[in-house]
Amino acid sequence: MIQVEHLVRRYGERTVVADVSMDMARGSMTAIVGTSGSGKSTLLRMINRLVEPSAGRILIDGRDTAAEPPHLLRRRIGYVIQGHGLFPHRTVAQNIATVPRLLGWAPERIETRVRELLTVFQLDPAQYGAAYPHQLSGGQQQRVGVARALAAEPAVLLMDEPFGALDPIIRAKAQEDLLAIQRRFGTTVVLVTHDIDEAFRLGSRVAVMSEGRLLQYDTPAMLLTHPADPFVARMTGVSDRALKLLSLTRVGELRLFPVEAATAGAAEPRIDASLSLREALAELLWQGTGHGIVCDATGRPLGRISVADIAAHGRGP
Amino acid sequence: MSTTAAVRVFLRRLPVDPLGTLLCAVGALALICLPFLVFKANRIVPGDPVDLAQVLAPAPLAAAALVLAAAGLCAVFAAGARLRLLAGLAGIVVIALVAAAGADVLTPAGNRVVRVAPGAGFWIALIAMALLATDAVTRMRPRPVVRVLALAVTVLVVLAVLAHGTFDQLSLMREYAAHADRFASELRRHLWLALGSLTAAVLVGLPVGVLCHRVPRLRSAVLSVLNLIQTIPAIALFSMLMAPLALLAAAVPLAARLGVRGIGAAPAAVALFLYALLPVVGNTVAGLRRVSPAAVEAARGMGMTAGQVLMSVELPLALPVILTGVRVALVQNIGLVTIAALIGGGGLGSFVFQGIGQTAIDLVLLGAIPIVALAFAAALLLDALIETLRRGAAP
Numbered sequence: 155m156i157q158v159e160h161l162v163r164r165y166g167e168r169t170v171v172a173d174v175s176m177d178m179a180r181g182s183m184t185a186i187v188g189t190s191g192s193g194k195s196t197l198l199r200m201i202n203r204l205v206e207p208s209a210g211r212i213l214i215d216g217r218d219t220a221a222e223p224p225h226l227l228r229r230r231i232g233y234v235i236q237g238h239g240l241f242p243h244r245t246v247a248q249n250i251a252t253v254p255r256l257l258g259w260a261p262e263r264i265e266t267r268v269r270e271l272l273t274v275f276q277l278d279p280a281q282y283g284a285a286y287p288h289q290l291s292g293g294q295q296q297r298v299g300v301a302r303a304l305a306a307e308p309a310v311l312l313m314d315e316p317f318g319a320l321d322p323i324i325r326a327k328a329q330e331d332l333l334a335i336q337r338r339f340g341t342t343v344v345l346v347t348h349d350i351d352e353a354f355r356l357g358s359r360v361a362v363m364s365e366g367r368l369l370q371y372d373t374p375a376m377l378l379t380h381p382a383d384p385f386v387a388r389m390t391g392v393s394d395r396a397l398k399l400l401s402l403t404r405v406g407e408l409r410l411f412p413v414e415a416a417t418a419g420a421a422e423p424r425i426d427a428s429l430s431l432r433e434a435l436a437e438l439l440w441q442g443t444g445h446g447i448v449c450d451a452t453g454r455p456l457g458r459i460s461v462a463d464i465a466a467h468g469r470g471p
Numbered sequence: 472m473s474t475t476a477a478v479r480v481f482l483r484r485l486p487v488d489p490l491g492t493l494l495c496a497v498g499a500l501a502l503i504c505l506p507f508l509v510f511k512a513n514r515i516v517p518g519d520p521v522d523l524a525q526v527l528a529p530a531p532l533a534a535a536a537l538v539l540a541a542a543g544l545c546a547v548f549a550a551g552a553r554l555r556l557l558a559g560l561a562g563i564v565v566i567a568l569v570a571a572a573g574a575d576v577l578t579p580a581g582n583r584v585v586r587v588a589p590g591a592g593f594w595i596a597l598i599a600m601a602l603l604a605t606d607a608v609t610r611m612r613p614r615p616v617v618r619v620l621a622l623a624v625t626v627l628v629v630l631a632v633l634a635h636g637t638f639d640q641l642s643l644m645r646e647y648a649a650h651a652d653r654f655a656s657e658l659r660r661h662l663w664l665a666l667g668s669l670t671a672a673v674l675v676g677l678p679v680g681v682l683c684h685r686v687p688r689l690r691s692a693v694l695s696v697l698n699l700i701q702t703i704p705a706i707a708l709f710s711m712l713m714a715p716l717a718l719l720a721a722a723v724p725l726a727a728r729l730g731v732r733g734i735g736a737a738p739a740a741v742a743l744f745l746y747a748l749l750p751v752v753g754n755t756v757a758g759l760r761r762v763s764p765a766a767v768e769a770a771r772g773m774g775m776t777a778g779q780v781l782m783s784v785e786l787p788l789a790l791p792v793i794l795t796g797v798r799v800a801l802v803q804n805i806g807l808v809t810i811a812a813l814i815g816g817g818g819l820g821s822f823v824f825q826g827i828g829q830t831a832i833d834l835v836l837l838g839a840i841p842i843v844a845l846a847f848a849a850a851l852l853l854d855a856l857i858e859t860l861r862r863g864a865a866p
Contacts, residue, residue, distance in 0.1 A: 204772055229774030239769030243787050253773050302773075312772075 155180045156201065156310065156342065161210035163196050163366075170196045172366040173210070178359075180215075180309075183336055183343040185357030187350055187389065193366040194346045198312050201344065202231045214310060229253055232303030232311035232341070236318040238295045240287040246272070246298050247283040253306040271301040274335065293324040300332070304339065311336075313345040317352065329355055350390055354398060362386045374402050379471045396468035401432035403467060405448050410457025413447060424449050427456055435464045490606060491546035491555070498562075498599035499543060506590035508573045513584050514642070514831050520590060523569070526576050538565045539596075546603050552610040559604030566597050567638070574640035588642035588833060615855035615862075622851050643840075646833040650822065658841065660736075661818035664811060665804040665845075668740050672747035672800060677793070679748075680755025681781065690756060697749040705742065705810045712738035713814070739811030746807060747800035754796025758789030791861050798853035805846045809838070 156178040163171040171193040178184045188194040199205040201212055203224040212219045219227055240249050247268050254264045272279040275297040287295055296317065303311055316332075317325045333356065336343050347353050353360045354374040361371040362385070370382040378399045381387035391398060406427030423446040425434050438446055438461050445460035506520030523532060538561055545558035574587040589597075613621065638644045647654060683690040703711070717733025719726050731737045762785050770784045786793075812820030822838030825831075 202772060204768075225774045225776045227774070228772060233769065233772035235765060235768055235772065237765045239763070239765035239772075241766055241770070241784060241788075242763070252770075252775075256774055256779075299769075 155215065156344065157213040157216075158197075158201075159211050159213070161197065161200060161212065162208045163193070163200060163205060164208045170366050171200070171207075174363075174366075174368045175210075176361060176368060176371050178342060178344055180342055181340045182358050183333075183345065183356055184359050184361065185353035186344065186346045186361045186363060187348065187353040187357075188363035189389075190348060191365075192363040194361075194363045195314055197363070198314055198344060198346045201310075201312055202228045202233055204228075229256055229306065230308055230310070232306075232308040234299050234303045234311070234313040234316045236315040238287075238299035238319075240295060240298060240302070242287055245284050245286055246277070246290070247279075249287065249298060250302045250305050252302060257306055259306075267305060271305060274338070275301045275331070277301075292320060293328065296320060296324075296328055297331070300335070304335070304341070307339070309342060311341045311343045313343065315347060316345065318347075325352075332356065351398075354402065362389055364389075375399065378402075396470070397432050400435060400464065400468045401430045403431045405429050405431060405434045405459060406450070406456070408448075408459065408463065408467075410448055410459055413455055413458045422447050422458075424453075425459060427451070431464050431467055434459065435461065438464070486550070487547055488549070491549075491603065494599045494603050495543040495546040498539075498596045501592045501595035501599070502539070503592075505592035505595065507592040507596075508570060508577070509588045509590045510577055511586040511588060511642070514586050514646070514833060515829065518586070518588065521573060521577065521587070523573060526573050527569070531572070532569075535565045535569050538562070542600065542603070552607045556604055556607035556611070559600050559602075559607060562600035563597060563604065566593060566600060570641060571638050574638070574642075578640045583645075586642040586645060586833065587640060615858045618851060619855050622848060626848070642833045643836055646831070646837045650834070650837065654822075654837075657817060657819055657821055657838075661805075661808050661820075661842070662845070664736060664740055664743060664808045664816065664818055665801065668743035669747050669797070669801050669804050671740075671744045672751050673797060675744075676748050676751030677755055680752045680793075681759065683752065683756050684759040694749075694753060694756070697752060700745050701749050705746070705807055706813065708742045708745065709738050709810070709814045712741050716741070734815045736811070736816045738814060739808070739816030743804050743807055743811070747804055750796040750799040750803070751793070752796075754799075755789065755793050758792030758796075759785055761792060762788045791857050794853060794857045794860070798850060798857070801849045801853065802846045805842060805849060809842055 158174055158176045158178075161171055161174045162169065174193075174197060186194045186197060196205055200207050201214075201219070203219060214231075240246075241252075244252075250268045250271055251264045254267060259267075268283065269279045272282060277294060277297065282290070282294070282298075287298065290298065296319070300313075300316065303313075317328050320328060329352065332343075335341075343356075345353075345356060347356075357374065359371060360374055360377055362369045362377065362383075364385050370377060370386045372380075377386060377390050378395050381390060387395075404427065405425055408431075421443070423437060423441040423443055425437060425446045425448045427448050427450050429437070434446070438444065438459075445458055448456045448459050450456055507523055508521040508526075509518040510521050511518030542558040542562040542565075545554055549555050549558065570589050570593055577587045578585055608618075608621070632638070633644070639648070679693060683693050700708070713733040716731055716737050720731045720733065720737075721727070766784055766788065767780060770780045775783070808816070808818045809820035809823060811818050812824050819838040819842050823835050823842075826834030826836075826838065
């Protein structure tokens with residue numbers, strides 16, 4: 155896990171990060187959200203010491219990051235930036251092999267790892283391994299950027315606005331992929347974004363920063379229902395906070411009224427259990443029935459859900 | 472439709488090549504109006520134009536005229552680059568052979584005083600044909616490897632023809648024969664001065680450029696000084712270096728033993744080194760600034776040391792721009808070495824200035840033509856190298 159203790163960064167008179175303390179649990183995904191100039195990127199860059207703290211310290215798995223040379227520390231931490239930062243003069247495979255080569259892995263081990271990662275990121279190794287970054291689409295370049303960061307199996311992955319340059323459809327896909335990858339490798343992810351929806355979608359815990367201070371660090375639901383500060387409330391969005399709250403819960407997580415297969419009328423719309431409450435509500439409003447049958451992935455009915463059930467979950471504290 | 476627009480449409484539909492038409496017209500005019508060969512009683516007098524019709528047999532002369540006319544027609548009307556290249560090369564060969572044949576006939580056997588020199592008509596027509604050929608090559612967009620191979624073949628063919636003696640009776644080759652003992656050593660010296668000062672400029676300029684990139688305040692100061700040096704005329708810079716180098720040689724015996732003197736190769740090499748610094752340093756800075764900041768940030772973030780970032784990300788990405796600076800410096804140096812002859816630095820320039828002193832134009836050309844050829848070959852080789860590097864990874 156990552157422990158941030160009383161971290162401060164000053165540039166002359168200006169304090170960019172002011173006394174921030176927070177813990178990120180092992181295998182969790184933390185989103186740091188804030189406006190530009192809030193110090194969120196500086197905080198992230200202090201974890202791999204691209205920026206040296208003015209005061210305070212950071213422990214990764216109990217070890218002070220200041221204890222080893224910065225370049226050796228960084229080889230153990232994955233790093234993804236906006237606009238991917240791939241090396242244009244190296245092939246996709248060479249890009250991914252960067253850190254393993256710095257670590258002196260055997261060539262066969264590197265090759266195996268590169269092939270594995272390309273496959274995981276849905277890029278055919280035969281087709282894309284020898285390609286240069288400029289021959290790839292924006293979404294593919296971004297995936298290679300993440301694959302490169304994960305190449306040496308780091309326990310920690312830092313991401314600075316990783317999806318900022320992608321269009322909305324590709325971005326949604328990239329976010330889903332990231333969630334899947336994170337579950338697969340169990341990596342501890344710290345992600346910086348200015349997009350609160352992205353933060354809620356990806357972060358199991360979300361840190362809201364403003365003017366260098368950490369205003370609140372909590373689960374998305376707590377940020378919505380118990381904002382610690384007017385700024386947090388504004389940041390999380392007052393006008394649609396009920397809907398945001400609904401989007402945090404999936405239909406399948408609700409306790410549903412059991413329904414016998416026989417009574418499940420054909421006229422009732424089928425609601426996929428993996429939908430969020432927000433999506434289910436939209437579907438029910440669209441169909442105009444007021445209730446529907448929740449089904450699992452195989453189409454088996456799990457229970458009945460009504461607009462009123464969903465609405466109850468959007469109520470504030 | 473206005474008249475000008477109508478003329479423009481007419482011109483566009485006309486199956487005529489504008490450059491080819493110009494080259495054809497200039498070449499034809501030069502061949503008709505200007506002397507093709509000049510007969511001189513000795514190497515210094517101006518000489519008289521030669522009437523080719525009285526020198527050469529009618530049949531070969533007519534054949535040559537036919538080939539040249541065909542080449543001219545190709546220049547005007549042919550659309551295919553290969554055909555145009557063929558026309559240009561055929562033109563060059565015919566012009567050269569006619570000149571050689573004329574010189575053979577006109578030179579009395581065993582006479583070493585009489586000179587048969589190519590006239591203005593020869594040179595202009597030859598240049599027109601060479602331009603036709605190079606333009607055709609440019610249109611064919613050959614790959615870098617092909618261009619280098621073509622250069623190698625051209626050089627070999629020219630050397631073979633010269634060695635064979637086809638042109639031995641022409642004034643230029645007579646002049647070469649008279650100076651053959653010195654030619655090779657002056658050529659070596661020319662290359663040595665140009666390449667040696669360039670190598671030193673790269674060895675010094677590259678680190679200075681990297682430093683200027685890292686320290687912005689240093690950048691403007693260094694580049695201003697180098698710009699200032701560039702504005703000093705070569706001959707003035709040579710003379711400015713004479714006194715300090717003479718003093719150095721007097722004060723440090725080791726320097727004198729190494730050949731450092733107020734005149735000669737030392738001030739020339741130092742001046743050329745200084746001139747070459749600006750393109751090398753300037754392009755190193757420009758190349759490094761062009762490297763994507765995201766790539767550098769990612770490289771640092773993944774745990775490369777500062778040296779690894781420089782060697783495996785920044786310099787490789789800046790290399791095409793840096794080499795463009797090296798190319799400028801090399802071509803500039805090959806030309807500037809010529810002037811080194813004035814202060815006793817040697818090189819092909821010594822033929823040029825000796826020739827000017829003796830009003831022997833053939834001797835001037837004996838120095839000047841190889842200099843132009845060297846600069847052309849150097850530019851071609853480095854361009855090919857730069858393009859090969861750029862092809863690997865486009866922007």
